Amino acid sequence: MTSGFDINCCGHGLQLGKVEITRVQDYYGPGFISNFMFPEVRPEMFEAHKDWLVPTFYNPESDKITSTIHSWLVRTEHHTILIDGCVGNHKERPHNERFNMRNEPWLERLARAGARPEDVDFVMCTHLHADHVGWNTRLVDGRWVPTFPNAKYIFSRKEFERWDTRRPDYVHTTAEENVFEDSILPIAEAGQMLLVEDGYTVDDLLTVESAIGHTPGHAKIRLKDQHHHALFCGDVIHHPIQLPYPEVWSRFDDDRVKALETRLAVLNECVDHNILMLPMHFAEPFVCRIKHNPERTDHPSFLPIWGP
């Protein structure tokens, strides 16, 4: 165990001052075929970095990228906070076999990480895609109910408005079919939803900041105290291939140009301030710091320094 994060969440979390962070896994394994996920990625990009990408992050035989989907459980002195809600169980996702009608012991993993659903005070979602909101709710007697009965669920207002299927200007995407109805609306109806603007802070420690592009209201969540600085960056970056090649865009980016601007800004900031980056889909060791890649001169380019 090099990173200190147990893959099944029974190890110790990462201690940053008075804050403990534990990873709670929903999925770890083969993801999409590389150029389905990243239409402009080229084999030579993986080839050039195979010494560190293969086999952990990329399988050249299947041409599939490795994907993880996890939540970050953050315990401060005062609160228990869950960042992002993975895919969830029993959700009908007719357009994604990997996400459809799952039955994973994610709640048991949460328990092994030391939290019961009723302990969670806040759920913070970087954005409202299917793989970030699933455990917001669970199916009880045929009804979707909030998984965390005592939590306030914090969503960016702009992001909520984008996915509100009741709006006349709603634009349908097949990938997000049913997501609003089974994972967002039940939270609003239960009175547990808090729609926030850029800059909203929990415990003077975790700040919601706009990081748009992947989705119209995508947020990153900054953890900062006197001595520690970390960034839960959501889907600003999906896979480590986007470090040396930040211009590699994802099929699921709503606005590629803004997504790249945001990715470059976040990566540069991580270099400049030695910030610990905690993405949602990087394989083990899951977290990294960032340095510039001096080998490439035609485009800003970065490399990971793995581990906390």
Ligand SMILES: [Zn+2]
């Ligand atoms: Zn995602």
